[in-house]
Amino acid sequence: MKITFLGTGDMFSVEQHHNSMLAEFGDTHLVIDFPESNAKALKEYGFPMTDIHNVFITHLHEDHINGVQMLGYYAQIVGDRKPQLFIHEELVDPLWNILSPGMRYTTDGERTMSDYYDIVPLPDGGTFELGGVTFETFRTQHVPGMVSNGLLAKPYFYYSADSTLDQERVQQAAADVQLIFHECHMHDLVIKSHTSLQDLQQLPAEVRQKTVLMHYHDEYADADKRAQFNREHDLRMVGTLESFELAV
Numbered sequence: 001m002k003i004t005f006l007g008t009g010d011m012f013s014v015e016q017h018h019n020s021m022l023a024e025f026g027d028t029h030l031v032i033d034f035p036e037s038n039a040k041a042l043k044e045y046g047f048p049m050t051d052i053h054n055v056f057i058t059h060l061h062e063d064h065i066n067g068v069q070m071l072g073y074y075a076q077i078v079g080d081r082k083p084q085l086f087i088h089e090e091l092v093d094p095l096w097n098i099l100s101p102g103m104r105y106t107t108d109g110e111r112t113m114s115d116y117y118d119i120v121p122l123p124d125g126g127t128f129e130l131g132g133v134t135f136e137t138f139r140t141q142h143v144p145g146m147v148s149n150g151l152l153a154k155p156y157f158y159y160s161a162d163s164t165l166d167q168e169r170v171q172q173a174a175a176d177v178q179l180i181f182h183e184c185h186m187h188d189l190v191i192k193s194h195t196s197l198q199d200l201q202q203l204p205a206e207v208r209q210k211t212v213l214m215h216y217h218d219e220y221a222d223a224d225k226r227a228q229f230n231r232e233h234d235l236r237m238v239g240t241l242e243s244f245e246l247a248v
């Protein structure tokens with residue numbers, strides 16, 4: 001499995017793309033979240049946007065979904081098939097409420113979400129399978145009352161999505177995966193909806209050594225700054241368009 005980060009920035013990033021990850025495996029792929037910055041990242045990476053067929057949506061903060069309208073239109077107008085959208089069942093209608101002012105009315109009449117996407121609604125803890133890989137979803141603790149989901153793909157990766165640290169879940173998953181992709185705001189302050197570096201430093205050393213930080217602020221858009229951080233810590237930061245090869 002080849003993992004490539006299409007973006008590693010937080011909501012407020014202007015110097016890097018918003019957080020999104022592409023996993024390529026067998027003859028298929030999955031993109032986690034779809035910010036508008038993915039269009040540029042995919043072009044830079046050399047992956048045509050018409051070849052994006054599978055997207056998982058973690059939650060509905062704008063920086064994770066503001067490319068979903070573009071992808072839906074692009075797939076219909078330039079491409080030849082609808083992408084699949086894997087999404088928690090309670091987020092389907094709220095997502096359409098966000099998209100519909102720009103997507104409901106078309107020159108060919110009224111449209112609904114399923115005209116643009118093959119929706120795969122997932123219950124709490126739901127799983128889906130692609131290319132022989134099972135993706136297990138789990139609820140994350142991001143903002144109270146808001147549905148937000150992470151992903152576990154054994155034996156490959158754990159993906160925290162936007163979340164405070166769920167130490168028990170991360171430690172349990174660590175035994176089954178090669179890498180843990182965890183959000184980390186990297187500010188020297190408390191943000192109640194996110195994980196700090198201090199939080200992640202509480203993890204056991206063997207877990208930290210598998211942990212890769214994503215969704216951080218623009219101070220770390222600088223590659224030299226990340227390299228210095230990576231030399232000084234046992235967990236490491238990933239940059240936009242950086243890839244990892246994960247063995248079966």
Ligand SMILES: O=c1ccn([C@@H]2O[C@@H]3COP(=O)(O)O[C@H]3[C@H]2O)c(=O)[nH]1
Binds near residue numbers: 143
């Ligand atoms: O209850 C809340 C809701 C939001 N926020 C801030 O708004 C931002 C929304 O995008 P984000 O999830 O990348 O980061 C979030 C935080 O910076 C917060 O601190 N607490």
